[in-house]
Amino acid sequence: MPQEYEEFIRNIKMLTGIDLALYKEGQMKRRLTSLYEKRGYHSFREYYKDIQTNPGVLNEFLDRMTINVSEFYRNAKRWEVLERKILHGLLASKKKLKIWSAACSTGEEPYTIAMILSNLVPLNQIEILATDLDENVLARAKLGIYPE
Template sequence: MSGDYEQFTYQIKMKTGIDLALYKEAQMKRRLTSLYEKKGYGSFKEYFSAINRDHTLFNEFLDRITINVSEFYRNYKRWEVLEKTILPKVLKRTKRPRVWSAACSSGEEPYTLAMIMAKYLPLSEVKILATDIDENVHSRAKLGIYPERSLQEAPEDIKRKYFIKEGGFYKVADEIKRTVSFKTHNLLADPFGTSYDLIICRNVLIYFTEEAKELLYHKFAKSLNPEGILFVGSTEQIFNAGQYGFEVEDTFFYKKSL
């Protein structure tokens, strides 16, 4: 590792908490060298000095290093079902639901959930656990800065209420950020918490083997309260849900059987 790049990774970690050393060095170095050369800089030292002064440059840097891709309100119609059908039922059972966003990537999903829950509860009472195996995406999520494309399905009133526009990027309002706690968690290896009323795990199960999926379905069921809900992605329908202790509540929503 060159001294210039090594110093840059140290400075970025101090500024953002993102540890570039955890990424494959050759790929990340090539990606960032291409970026700073396009902007007219001759070294990582010059580039850090520039992004430290310029919000737009800094946001472009964050966008470039993001590997995980997600969106706010991804598959909007499913979030609409959550808001109008599922969440009211959850809140009938408990006014302070325990909620977990599993494999949360860079934070769009738990922040979307917080914005929806805010329609029913004061934000001071909204508490969401968000977990992912990748520590780097936690750092990105905590910063809460996203490119415009991440908000393409977000309703306009939500954009106005909970985002601050900075150039071509959007920053999540602090009141939303405070509702989410990010932690590192390996779905396949680590134990699960218990007594959840709602678990969201979308667009990650498709990457697992059938055996791993079955293991996870059982673990999710054990983690939920009776009648608790598991919300999965739009390519992740659970067949034979009953064998895991679930019944179909709606398309891509599964309720733990009593």
């Protein structure tokens, strides 16, 4: 079983880029075993074969493995540093900024960046690329609808 789990995490890393080896092994194994057993699989190999061939199973896996924590101005002090120290310097040396918000979840962080920058420059001077592995949260982010 340990060898099968190691093979599974190598395969998942090649398929998705997610390195499950970075997480506590015992906790991750329990989480994954619970997930695959609930779906009727009997081994990591069997589960991985279906992840490879069934987009629904892959999406469910990604939903369970990705954290999807997002909120506007999360960690406010970091946003202050970004605005006061980093963005002013970048804007002084560049006419147009391109920003990548990786693992953006439901989009609050890239929208926060846009709100901060809208106070500094016209929005047509910035380009924000927001990405996430989880297609479901990306769809919600694209809607741009949030509770008050």
